[in-house]
Amino acid sequence: MSKRVVATKPEHLFDRAVEWDGLVSFASRRARTAQLGIVSGRRRMGKTYLLRALVERCGGFYFGATTATGAESLRQFGAAVAEFTGAEVPISFGNWDHAMAYLFGLAARDRADAPMLVVIDEFPYLVKAVPELPSLVQREVDRYQTESSGIRMLLCGSAMSVMGGLLASNAPLRGRAQLELVVRPFGYRDAAEFWDVAADPALAVRLYAVLGGTPAYRRQFLADDVPATLDDFDPWMCRTVLSPLSPLFREARYLLAEEAEIRDTALYHSVLAAVAQGNNTRGGIAGYIGRKSVDISHPLTVLEDCHLLAREQDVFRAGKSVYRITEPLITFYEAVMRPAWARLESGQAQQVWARSKERFAAQVAGPHFEAMCREFMLGDGIEMLGPDAEFGDVGCGVVTDPVARKQVQIDVAVTHSGDGGRKAAVSLIGEAKWGVTMGVNHLDRLDRARELLAGSGWDVSNCRLACFSGAGFSDALRQRADKDPNVLLVGLAELYGRQ
Structure with a gap:
């Protein structure tokens, strides 16, 4: 058993600084009562990679469950506990009730005054085989709220419906967790850095539109096969994602x-x-x-x-x-x-x-580009609204034009709810086009939408109009933007912070 918590994030762990700091803080917490944490996230996000690194740095017990019966899993668990404790003979538990009592008792007996990290990975596999397991964990957590224990237990899993239900409604573990961490995909900028394509935003967008921010796809699935340039993207697609020989195919x-x-x-x-x-x-x-x-x-x-x-x-x-x-x-x-x-x-x-190029542009890259633009406004994009701009809700919506009998789709909007007698306000509305050079007609449509919003009671006095494009802007639109500070043009360089 390792005795010392080392907080430094391993060099091989890309990004995840916030997640790492949160896990280290939990693992080293000096509370004298049992502490429970839930770690979840979709598959391939690197949760196991992260938790194994945590156990290596902080010391502790790690058990990765497999698809097995309750009895077989119990034998595997007993073997893992024996290895952790240095027992000379295998530990055999009669049932999971005894197993959980022993594990919590170990932390209370040997580590009552010092944190003992316990990680149970792929917890949903165990819950499927042993449905009463969350209740057994709950009983032990409750018991060691009045007795001293150094246990810091992390339950991890990828089945989001199962993990989400652990703390929901009247579930046994509701109200027992001191940490609830969701490991999410990398954002589009971090993904570009991870894939080493940040210098080529046009390639980065295409790659992100197909694979998103899932870290496992690069090294575990593709063995670092990365498109070298934009010209290599099509051959790369054919030899990886679209090839029946590739793990990504299915x-x-x-x-x-x-x-x-x-x-x-x-x-x-x-x-x-x-x-x-x-x-x-x-x-x-x-x-x-x-x-x-x-x-x-x-x-x-x-x-x-x-x-x-x-x-x-x-x-x-x-x-x-x-x-x-x-x-x-x-x-x-x-x-x-x-x-x-x-x-x-x-x-x-x-x-x-x-x-499939047109279908890819219209049904995959286009909608994904719109989502990226909203992500941009949740981050650095707020600076475009001025140093005094308030944080608002970022989303999309539809503005109805009753005169023209049509609807104006707003791909990116920043809104502020009304309070204290102040009207609900809009500080930005924008249109995003992936493969189209945007022109004055796109700006005019946004201007009309702003008029309609004003007529329906929104405060648009500080509303800017934004055109987001992956293909560029016409000269006429650039001239309008140069003359009007309320018109914003956002291209790939701005989205990736390379302007």
Whole structure:
């Protein structure tokens, strides 16, 4: 057993500074009572990599569960405890009740005055085989609130529906955790640095639109096969994501199949395909798959619980919302790969990709670029609104034009709720175009939307108009922006902080 907590983040651990500091703080906490933490996140985010590094630095007990029966898992657990304690003979537990009591007792007996880190990874595997396990953990945590214990237990898992339920409603562990950490994908800037493509924003956007910020894809799946230049992107796509010889080829299917709550995968793939093709409202999804809206409530809820689908509120229309796929590889699979699956399996990656460029731009890169622009406004983009700009809600929405009988889609909006007699305000509305050189017509549409918002009661006195483009801006639009400080032009250089 290691005795000393070393807080320095290992050099091989890319980014994750906030997560690392939070875990080290938890592991070294000097409280004399049992402490519980929950670590979750979608698969391939590097949770195990992070926790193993933590155990190496801080010392402690690590157990990685596998898909097994409760009895087999108990034997594996006993072997791991024996190795940790240095026992000369294997430790055999009669049941999980005894196992948890022994582990907590070990921390109370040997480490009552010093933290003892305990990590149980892939906890959902154990819960599936031993449903009473959360209750057993709860009993021990409660017991060592009145007795001294140095245990710092981290329960980790990727099945988001299971991990989210550990602390929900009347679950046994509700109110017992002192740490709840979700390990998320890298943001688009961090992902570009991770893939060593930050110097080429056009390549970085394309790569991020396909693989997102999932760290495992680079080293574990592709063995550091990274597109060298933008010209190499197409060949790279054909030899990796679209190749039946690549581990990434079936990854999108596995991501769905691995979720415990998903049984009818055909229905869930249809729901995701509907969203990937632009049918992102409840009614649109139901119409696409030929069901009534009420019939898709359950699959939508399950996909949200699994963090594969997110519902985003319309910032201008109360009660209206749209759905967005959170995993880029699933969007790419549903839009590009699934319709041509038989051809891809037969090795026709080049032919399929050549015929999919427009679909990729419209259904994958375009929506993903819009999400990146909103992420930008949540970060450095706020500086574009001035040094005194207030933080606001960032989202998207629709502005209805009753005169023209049409709707204006706002891809990026920064809004502020009204309070203290102050009207709700809009400080920015923007349009994002991935493959289109934006012109004055795009700005005029935003100007009209601003007028409509003013007419419906919003305060737009400080509202700027923003054009986000991956292909550039016309000379006429640049001239307008030069003359009007309330017009903002944001290209790839600005998005990646390279201006």
